[in-house]
Each structure stands twice: as C-alpha cells, then as structure tokens.
Amino acid sequence: xxxxxxxxxxxxxxxxxxxxxxxxxxxxxxxxxxxxxxxxxxxxxxxxxxxxxxxxxxxxxxxxxxxxxxxxxxxxxxxxxxxxxxxxxxxxxxxxxxxxxxxxxxxxxxxxxxxxxxxxxxxxxxxxxxxxxxxxxxxxxxxxxxxxxxxxxxxxxxxxxxxxxxxxxxxxxxxxxxxxxxxxxxxxxxxxxxxxxxxxxxxxxxxxxxxxxxxxxxxxxxxxxxxxxxxxxxxxxxxxxxxxxxxxxxxxxxxxxxxxxxxxxxxxxxxxxxxxxxxxxxxxxxxxxxxxxxxxxxxxxxxxxxxxxxxxxxxxxxxxxxxxxxxxxxxxxxxxxxxxxxxxxxxxxxxxxxxxxxxxxxxxxxxxxxxxxxxxxxxxxxxxxxxxxxxxxxxxxxxxxxxxxxxxxxxxxxxxxxxxxxxxxxxxxxxxxxxxxxxxxxxxxxxxxxxxxxxxxxxxxxxxxxxxxxxxxxxxxxxxxxxxxxxxxxxxxxxxxxxxxxxxx
Numbered sequence: 001x002x003x004x005x006x007x008x009x010x011x012x013x014x015x016x017x018x019x020x021x022x023x024x025x026x027x028x029x030x031x032x033x034x035x036x037x038x039x040x041x042x043x044x045x046x047x048x049x050x051x052x053x054x055x056x057x058x059x060x061x062x063x064x065x066x067x068x069x070x071x072x073x074x075x076x077x078x079x080x081x082x083x084x085x086x087x088x089x090x091x092x093x094x095x096x097x098x099x100x101x102x103x104x105x106x107x108x109x110x111x112x113x114x115x116x117x118x119x120x121x122x123x124x125x126x127x128x129x130x131x132x133x134x135x136x137x138x139x140x141x142x143x144x145x146x147x148x149x150x151x152x153x154x155x156x157x158x159x160x161x162x163x164x165x166x167x168x169x170x171x172x173x174x175x176x177x178x179x180x181x182x183x184x185x186x187x188x189x190x191x192x193x194x195x196x197x198x199x200x201x202x203x204x205x206x207x208x209x210x211x212x213x214x215x216x217x218x219x220x221x222x223x224x225x226x227x228x229x230x231x232x233x234x235x236x237x238x239x240x241x242x243x244x245x246x247x248x249x250x251x252x253x254x255x256x257x258x259x260x261x262x263x264x265x266x267x268x269x270x271x272x273x274x275x276x277x278x279x280x281x282x283x284x285x286x287x288x289x290x291x292x293x294x295x296x297x298x299x300x301x302x303x304x305x306x307x308x309x310x311x312x313x314x315x316x317x318x319x320x321x322x323x324x325x326x327x328x329x330x331x332x333x334x335x336x337x338x339x340x341x342x343x344x345x346x347x348x349x350x351x352x353x354x355x356x357x358x359x360x361x362x363x364x365x366x367x368x369x370x371x372x373x374x375x376x377x378x379x380x381x382x383x384x385x386x387x388x389x390x391x392x393x394x395x396x397x398x399x400x401x402x403x404x405x406x407x408x409x410x411x412x413x414x415x416x417x418x419x420x421x422x423x424x425x426x427x428x429x430x431x432x433x434x435x436x437x438x439x440x441x442x443x444x445x446x447x448x449x450x451x452x453x454x455x456x457x458x459x460x461x462x463x464x465x466x467x468x469x470x471x472x473x474x475x476x477x478x479x480x481x482x483x484x485x486x487x488x489x490x491x492x493x494x495x496x497x498x499x500x501x502x503x504x505x
Contacts, residue, residue: 001109009099011336012114015343016091019121020084023350025357027394028087030128032401033414035079038070039407040423046075052370053410054423060218062173066130067422079405083130090134091120094312097140101316104147105275111322111332113315117339118258121246121346122308126392127301135171136309139179140316142168146183150190154200161207169211176211178285178309185281193276219419220297228293236290236303243304247392250345258338265331271321278317285310353394356498360396363494363501364403364476371409372429372471373400374436376452377478378444396478396498410471412436435459446485449477453489456504473504 020026040051059068066086073082095116102113125133142164149157161183169176187204190196196204245252266272274282289306296302322328364373377397380387400411412432416425425433439452453475463470475490477500484492490502 005109005111005114008111008114008336009096012095012117012339013092015117015339016095016120017088018343019347019350020088020091022347024354025080025350026083026087026128027350027353027357027392028126028128029392029395030398030415031083031087031130032080033398033411034066034070034128034130035074035083036401036404036407036411036414037067037416037421037423038074038079038082039405041067041071042074043407044423045071051407051423051426053404053407053426053429054416055426057418057422057424059170059422061420061422062169062176062215062218063131063171063420064422065134065171068170069134080402086130086134087125090130090137093134093137093141094120097137097144098312098316101140101144101147102275102318104144105278105317106319110318110320112318112320115258115262115335115339116312116315118255118262118335118342119244119308119311119315121251121342123243123245123301124305124308126245126247126395128395128398129172129301129305132172132174132305135168135175136178136312138168138171139175139182139309140312142179143182143186143316146186150195154197154203157200158203158207161204162210165208165211166214169215173215174305176215177288178313180208181284181288182281182313185279185284186277188280189277235294239294239304240289240307242388243307245388246342246346247389248342248345248349249389251342251349254338254342254345258335258342261331261335261338265322265328265335266318266320268323268325268327268331269320270323271319273319275317275319278313282310282314282317285313349393356394356396356496357399357402359496360399360499361402363496363499364400364409366494367403367409367474368472369408370471371403371474372432373403373409373411373474373476374432374439374452374456375400375411375413375476375478376439376443376449377441378480379442400476431459431463444481446482449475449480449485450489453486453502453504460504475502475504476500477502 040054041056043049043051044054044056069086070082073085077085095114098113098116103109145160145164146157149160165176165179168179183204187196187201191198191201244255246255285306289303289310292303292306294301294303367373380390398414401414403409404411404414410429410432413436415421416423416433418424435455440448443449443452456473456475460470460473477485479498480500484495484500486502490504492500493503494501
C-alpha cells in the first residue's frame, strides 16, 4: 500500500512547495522582518562583530524555532533564501507528519490525510508566523511518536513526551498547548478503554510539567491582557472563514470546492470513522477556538490559529475506506485537481508580486549605510472582505526590512518586542523605535502623513542638536492615496504603484 500511495504523497509534497519554487520572494507579511533578524543574530552570535541597532536578549523564549534553525541557514544561503528553505521545510513536515500520524493511528496507509495539502496555505502561513507554523508541523510527528511508544514502559513514554513538549514550547507556546490537548485526548481514551493504567496516565500528564515550569520562568510580553471582539458569534464564524484564506480569491475558491468534494467523498465512502482518542482532542481544540480572544498580550490572530490545527488533526485521525466505484475515483481526481488549482493560483499570484517587491526593495537598497527608514501604511478598510485580499496582494508592511539584510540600515517597524523576540533595539535607536510604534496602524490622508513627518523632523532635529548630527532619515509611504502627498515638505526619492520614498530634511 505504501508503494502504491508514494507517488501521490510525492505529488502532494511538490504541490506544497510549488509557490516557493516559482517566485523570487516570500510575500508573507512578517517574513522579511524575521529574515532580517537572522542577520543581526549572525553578526552578534556567530561573527562576533555586534549589531549597530540591536542587542541580543537570549533564546529563552517560546517563539524561537525560526531563529534557531535560521541562524544556521543565513550564513551559507542568505536571509531570504533561509526563509524560503525554512517555510518549505515547514510545509513538507506538515504533509508528511499528518500522513504518518494517520498511518500509526489506523494501522494502514491511506490517501485521505494527503488532503492536508488543501490546508497548508492559510491565514497564519501568509501572515508569516514562521515559528508557530513550524511547531504545528512538528506536533503530528510528536503525537506519532507518542502512539508508537504504546506498550513501552510508561516512564520511557513520558520521557519522550516531556522532550517533545519542551521542543514544541520553544517553537511556540500554542504548539505545546495543541500537543497537550491532543495527547490528553489519547490518554483519557486509553484509560477508559483500559489500555493505559492510572499510574501511566499520571506519568503522561506529568510529562507536561517541565514545559510548564519553563514557560513560567520565561519573560512574557506586556502581561496577559486580552481583547475580545463585539458580536462574538459573528466574529468567530467570520474568523473561521478568514483562517482558511490563502490570500488568493482563485485559490480560496479552489479550496472551498476541494473541501466540499472531500466532504462528499466521506459521505460516499464505504466506511468512515475516527481513530480512538481523536474525538476528545478535536473537542478540546474546538473549545480553544471558542474561548480564546483574538488578541492576547502582544499577540494577534490568537483564536484563528486553532481551525487549521483542528483540520490537520481531523485528517490525521480519519479512518476511511473508499469504495472502488467510479464515483469515488472521480471525486479523488477532482479533489486532486482542486489542490493543483489552488497551488497554481498561489504560485501565479506570488510570481506577479515579484516586480512590485523588487521595485520597492531596490529603492530602499540604494539608501546609504546607517540610514533610518520610518514608514506609514494605508491599509484597506477594516472588516471589508475584499480588504483581506487587498492588503495581502502583496503584503508590504515589512518589505522595508529587506533593506536591513546587511544589518546596515535601521527599520524601526521591524519586530523587536521584549519577551517575544530574541533581540531588542539598542538604546541609541530606541527613540526611533518608539516613534514608529506611536504612529497609527493606518495612515491614508495627506494631513496624517504631514503630522507624522513633522514628528520625525522634530526627533531628527533633537538628535542633531544633542549629538551634532542625526543619521540620514527617510519616510516610506506604503500604498498612499495620492501620488506625491508630501511634495512640498520632503524630497521624493523613488516611487512606484504601491509606495513613495522621501528623504526627511
């Protein structure tokens, strides 16, 4: 059976990384910011020459998978290729992990979990949440290891689980939580079915303790305040749909068609069910989606991380036997065609973004070493369905970070949050960082641009008066409504369909 399904698995893996293979850039929201951080880490930790803009704060954080793996890739491949390799590896680990967990859970190889290809490109992936996505890819492998050790000494099984929990915690705390919920479902089911003794269950639960203790000792970002949306039912339903988007209308249409065809396939299957233990885990993940807020501390899209985890865990647990009818074969072919259509649509869309990103990054790369680049972005109207696509076509919020790929220019909009990232802005540039963070999340009017420019000019003048000189300072407008909204206030250096770059006087 494995040899018969291997070509389908290889095809699913090729489709998974197709958009990465055909495009020059990863047009994922946070990707350039994460990639530029690798350069600072390399300069500080590997080359020992330090960074002019950042200080290293340590790896003792629940969000470091990309930093750890990426620092080994950035030297030989460069920051952007390191991001592409890491994201491609994440996708491949996801597809194969779901497939292997399903094999161990139902006792045979099945084509069903390969439908995970339909779910790989989603809101969380296009946001560029690298470390979380990598941990989510490792979670099925960790659960497969747990199930493989069934029948072994409970202490050995608990030791494996404790190690898996720690690794997943350092990927992202939510990855640890997802594993804990899923593993808890297996444990309770096994105790009820008397496949696991009470002492074995206690050891299994105790395996969570080392990761919990480590998390308790880790620094946390800005407390634990949470923000819930008004109209919780509507917000959750809309969030469920939004969590599945890949940023392409055509791709999302193919996904919806593929998901409906897959549901139809389950109906016509000769046998369908869930492997033991999966029902409780799925119920736990669904409950997390309902109770989690959209924002928690400095995190956003908190609840919308759960639906994809639910879908992947469901696919890993499905025990399906398909009838050898023409209908089943036709449905399988159509599902494969929808997966191919989705991935092709994303690949074509991403490739169309290359000239836009090239144009913007080339303008920024021409700026002198030591430059400081602040920015303002005009975001589409909030709550508009079309806005979900418009602001991701392409995502430009962190493209300026590509100018920092040599760690020779400072981009204050790049993430450096205490308790969340491995670097902090050095004291000499903290004022620029704080000023950037004080700007509104969206600026679209000429009045707004002028107000923010005035604050930049005031800061630059103050630094010049104090230090005798200020670093060359620039103001990047992303998707400005007007062609040249600062024409009488600053010198326009470069512009394109989606940006305008000014030198601050």
